[in-house]
Amino acid sequence: MPRPPHISAADALAVALLISVSFAAPCLAQSDDAPMLRGPITPEVQEEEADDAEGYFGGRATITDPYAAGTPDTGSSDETAPDDVTGDMGLVGPGEDGQTLDSGLGDTGYAEGDALGGLGDGPEPAELATGVDASRLGDGPTMSEADRIVKEAAQLSSGRMDGAPLPPGVPVSPGAANPDEDPYAPLGTRIGSFILYSELVADITATDNVLATRNNPQSDWAPELQPDFRLDSNWSRHALSADLNGDWSWYQNYESQNTRNYQALIDGRLDVTRKTNLTLELEKSQVAEGRGQENLPDAGVFSSDLDEQHLTAGANHRFNRLGLALQGTVTDYDYSNIVLIGENPDDPTNTLDRDYVEKDIGLRGSYEFNPNMTGFVDTQLVKRDYKAQFSAGGNELGSEGYRLQAGLAFGLFGNITGEVGMGYGVQDPIDEDFELVDGFLLNADVLWQITPLTSLSLQARTNLDETTAIDAAGAFGRFYGATLSHELRENVILGGFITYDTADYIGTDLSDESWREGVTAEYIFNRNMALVASYEHTDYTSSDPAGDYTSNDVTVGMRLRK
Numbered sequence: 001m002p003r004p005p006h007i008s009a010a011d012a013l014a015v016a017l018l019i020s021v022s023f024a025a026p027c028l029a030q031s032d033d034a035p036m037l038r039g040p041i042t043p044e045v046q047e048e049e050a051d052d053a054e055g056y057f058g059g060r061a062t063i064t065d066p067y068a069a070g071t072p073d074t075g076s077s078d079e080t081a082p083d084d085v086t087g088d089m090g091l092v093g094p095g096e097d098g099q100t101l102d103s104g105l106g107d108t109g110y111a112e113g114d115a116l117g118g119l120g121d122g123p124e125p126a127e128l129a130t131g132v133d134a135s136r137l138g139d140g141p142t143m144s145e146a147d148r149i150v151k152e153a154a155q156l157s158s159g160r161m162d163g164a165p166l167p168p169g170v171p172v173s174p175g176a177a178n179p180d181e182d183p184y185a186p187l188g189t190r191i192g193s194f195i196l197y198s199e200l201v202a203d204i205t206a207t208d209n210v211l212a213t214r215n216n217p218q219s220d221w222a223p224e225l226q227p228d229f230r231l232d233s234n235w236s237r238h239a240l241s242a243d244l245n246g247d248w249s250w251y252q253n254y255e256s257q258n259t260r261n262y263q264a265l266i267d268g269r270l271d272v273t274r275k276t277n278l279t280l281e282l283e284k285s286q287v288a289e290g291r292g293q294e295n296l297p298d299a300g301v302f303s304s305d306l307d308e309q310h311l312t313a314g315a316n317h318r319f320n321r322l323g324l325a326l327q328g329t330v331t332d333y334d335y336s337n338i339v340l341i342g343e344n345p346d347d348p349t350n351t352l353d354r355d356y357v358e359k360d361i362g363l364r365g366s367y368e369f370n371p372n373m374t375g376f377v378d379t380q381l382v383k384r385d386y387k388a389q390f391s392a393g394g395n396e397l398g399s400e401g402y403r404l405q406a407g408l409a410f411g412l413f414g415n416i417t418g419e420v421g422m423g424y425g426v427q428d429p430i431d432e433d434f435e436l437v438d439g440f441l442l443n444a445d446v447l448w449q450i451t452p453l454t455s456l457s458l459q460a461r462t463n464l465d466e467t468t469a470i471d472a473a474g475a476f477g478r479f480y481g482a483t484l485s486h487e488l489r490e491n492v493i494l495g496g497f498i499t500y501d502t503a504d505y506i507g508t509d510l511s512d513e514s515w516r517e518g519v520t521a522e523y524i525f526n527r528n529m530a531l532v533a534s535y536e537h538t539d540y541t542s543s544d545p546a547g548d549y550t551s552n553d554v555t556v557g558m559r560l561r562k
Helices: 009-028 043-057 125-130 145-157
Strands: 189-191 194-207 220-233 239-249 260-273 276-288 301-303 305-319 322-335 356-370 373-386 399-412 416-429 437-451 454-465 474-489 492-506 511-526 529-542 549-561
Touching (some): 145 454, 145 474, 145 492, 145 529, 399 437
Antiparallel strands (some): 189 194, 194 549, 220 239, 239 260, 276 305, 305 322, 322 356, 356 373, 373 399, 399 416, 416 437, 437 454, 454 474, 492 511, 529 549
């Protein structure tokens, strides 16, 4: 079938560069030595947090508003000009978090006046008050169990484990815990100029359909352990972080469904100048695939594992209000042989045609209209090379494509924050018999703090995935999620969540969709201990009736953290 004309990857990159340059035009007319346009949503909020910090540490910082009338020009001296290497340079991902003041001996604290030494920014208000990098506390008690479940589901839908970097234009979950405001936020353990955060979740999960089958569902239960150790630097310049986590379960009747997931992650940031930094990340993980994964060959999969490792490098620079960020990633996806339902586990089906290497490079141009609104334009080139030349069906494997996206990162009315991007994406298979995998992109992450006790979060992801389903060029997938969390008391948190995940297999009539909804509860004893419980219902439907199933899962356990 002849293909319709479409924009090439090179044309897409050229268009994005032109749009990014158009963003640069207004800022190039400004003095590059003017105060950087940064800060919290309002000066009043900054003043209030400084008051809190003064009571906490006995010190007080100088509060300035770069938008206030009469703000003095700092001149051209690098020693007196505000720095801008640790803020968001327009690329969402690790290695952009601000850092707190530290002598190198682990005595991070609150300082009088502006930041001392180094080329990094002065700490943001939340970081001044806590003595730790506030953005690294996003998984603290202020993130409910419902938020955690949906966050992990969203990241898995984009093919990455929790903690791995998202492509340019895909936001991370907003929100951060503040020990000065949240008495249950973890403080960590000081190790010189590093802080070690330790966590262990021990629980029991029970399900009425452990094999995720339509007919004759089987019940089972398993004890689970989920350890997580994260070591973060606490420097005034540069940053280094390491994370080691796992998820292990032991089913009593169906050992094939046991999970042995793990992830090892190291990422760092090198502050070259006050407006330029470099980032690097190394990661290796193993995760058990669940039913409904787009790259599984059919709905009858009994078990399968994915070994993933990647290297990501980035460069970020800021020209006053304009930010430019370049990031490249090489990812190796190595799938295990699969065991089909009814098949002998000792004689699995060989699926070497699933393994591939993905190379992508992304460029983001962003322009800060004001402290509450930043516009951005993203472009990304993606190439996928398979380790086998042909699939089991005789088709040549591999594809290349691009993503174009524009959007806004915002803070509205003091209680709505997030990022929304929309655009167009294409993944073009090498095999001429396959159709293009293309369509409208929507990526969003929005948090609405309805009241001090109630919050609503919304997420959306669009993915152009590979698949080895027979005759399919690829899978166009969408993910939507929403959570509602409410604090009955300061230490009692209830939550609810709902997600919708769909995949259309291009070139075939095959399509899948999955609804998940559930409720969660947490009882927090102190900073170090909490009881957690959740109930989840899954309704999975497919155009292949054999793939339909429903399940109900209940989990009860304890979370220990420091």
